[in-house]
Every structure is written in C-alpha cells, then in structure tokens.
Amino acid sequence: MRDDQKQATREKVLEAARDLFNETGYEETTIRAIAERAGVSVGSVFTTFASKAEVLSHVMDRRLGELYAEFDRVVPYLRGSTADRLCSIFAIHYEFETRRVKLFLAHIAASYSPSPDPGVTPYGRNERLTQMLREVLEEGVARGDVRPDLDPQLVIDLLKAAYAWNYRLAASRQASATELSATMDKQIQLIAEGWRPV
Known part of the structure; x- marks a missing residue:
C-alpha cells in the first residue's frame, strides 16, 4: 500500500513538473x-526526488520513452541515402520535442549548468539516439554511401550538437518543427560532404 502511494505521488509530481517546466520554464x-x-x-517531493534537476531528468527520461516507442515503429521503414535517413530521424525528434519546446529547452539548459546535479542525465548522453545514429552510419558504410574510414562518434557528436544548437531558433523566434528540420537538413547535407566515399 505504501509503495502504491509513493508511486502515485511520483506520477503526480512528474506530471505537474512536466507541465510547469513547459508553461513557465525550468528556472x-x-x-x-x-x-x-x-x-x-x-x-x-523531496522524499521522492533529490532536486528539481532530478525531477527534470526523470520527466525527460519518460518523454524519451514515448519518443522511442514511436521510433521503434518507424525506423524499419526509413528509406533513401544515409543523409535522408538522418534527416528523417531528426525531423521526428523536432516534431516530438516542439510539442513541449520549453521543456526541451530546459533540459538542454540544465545539461550545461556549471554545477551539474549528479541525479541528472544531461542532454547528449541519450544512448538510444547514439545507437540509432551509429546504426544508420554503419548501414551507410555497408551500402557504400559512407566512407569506411569515417569516425562515427565524431559524426554523431556533430549531429547532436547541430540538433541542439538549432533549438536557439525555437527559443528566439518560435521556429516550428518544419523550420528546425529544414535547417537540420541543410546541416546534414553539409556534414554528408565529409563522409562521401572518394
């Protein structure tokens, strides 16, 4: 019974925090x-979570679970070149995250805090996204449209950095998912120039 109450409190806190972070921002x-x-x-709240940053981290973990459930259905059907597949992956991310853009901006901001909270999973440490990008690049090598000597981690880091950087457009001028995707598509095409076989 006590565990049920604790779980119910946890659920209420995460729901409330998700909505408030999105409505008013993290700070x-x-x-x-x-x-x-x-x-x-x-x-x-404090018996369930150590800090506000930890609450945010758990909210984002839950959201990522929802996002990657969508990806499990979609990824097997991605077609086209490596660049096309990457554009699709990031377009889905933008479409999902711009539904609650202030929440995602809070996640990025908390990740770069000068005093990171040990209970926080920072932006960029999402193993599922890393794995997905790595698989697309490896498939590209197997198909022959990506150089075999490519450093996949370097490209993954570059893609993630561009993805996060583009949210400045959402923060400064409320850019839509479509606008963010169009910007990312151009960046991916530029990055792809470096991985094309010679």
Whole structure:
C-alpha cells in the first residue's frame, strides 16, 4: 500500500513538473509550485526526488520513452541515402520535442549548468539516439554511401550538437518543427560532404 502511494505521488509530481517546466520554464518553476500543482506536500517531493534537476531528468527520461516507442515503429521503414535517413530521424525528434519546446529547452539548459546535479542525465548522453545514429552510419558504410574510414562518434557528436544548437531558433523566434528540420537538413547535407566515399 505504501509503495502504491509513493508511486502515485511520483506520477503526480512528474506530471505537474512536466507541465510547469513547459508553461513557465525550468528556472521559474519551483519545487513548491510543483508540489502545489501535484496536490502533495513539498516534503513529499523531496522524499521522492533529490532536486528539481532530478525531477527534470526523470520527466525527460519518460518523454524519451514515448519518443522511442514511436521510433521503434518507424525506423524499419526509413528509406533513401544515409543523409535522408538522418534527416528523417531528426525531423521526428523536432516534431516530438516542439510539442513541449520549453521543456526541451530546459533540459538542454540544465545539461550545461556549471554545477551539474549528479541525479541528472544531461542532454547528449541519450544512448538510444547514439545507437540509432551509429546504426544508420554503419548501414551507410555497408551500402557504400559512407566512407569506411569515417569516425562515427565524431559524426554523431556533430549531429547532436547541430540538433541542439538549432533549438536557439525555437527559443528566439518560435521556429516550428518544419523550420528546425529544414535547417537540420541543410546541416546534414553539409556534414554528408565529409563522409562521401572518394
């Protein structure tokens, strides 16, 4: 019974935090506001999570679970060149994350905090995305449209950096998923010039 109550509190806190981070941003959201929205005490939040940053990390883990459930259905059907497949992967990410863009911006910002919280999984350490990008690049090598001597981790890091950097357009001028994808497509085409076989 006690475990059920603890799980129910956890669910309420994560839902409330997700909505507040998206509505008002990470910095402006307080633990007290999360507790009030969740209908629990501040103490209950702190017995479940060590910090606001840890709450954000758990919110993002849950969202990524939803996103990658979509990918499990879509990835087997991706077609075209390596660049085309990567463009599709990032377009799906932009479409998903711009539904709650302030939440994703909060995740990126918290990742670059000068005093990182040990309970936080920073942006860029998403193993599922890394694995997906690596597989696309390896398939490209097997098909012959990616050089076999390519350093895949270097390309993955570059792709992730471009992906995150493009969110500045969402933050500064409310760019849509379509605009972010169009920018990423151009960046991927430029990066692809470096992996084409000679």
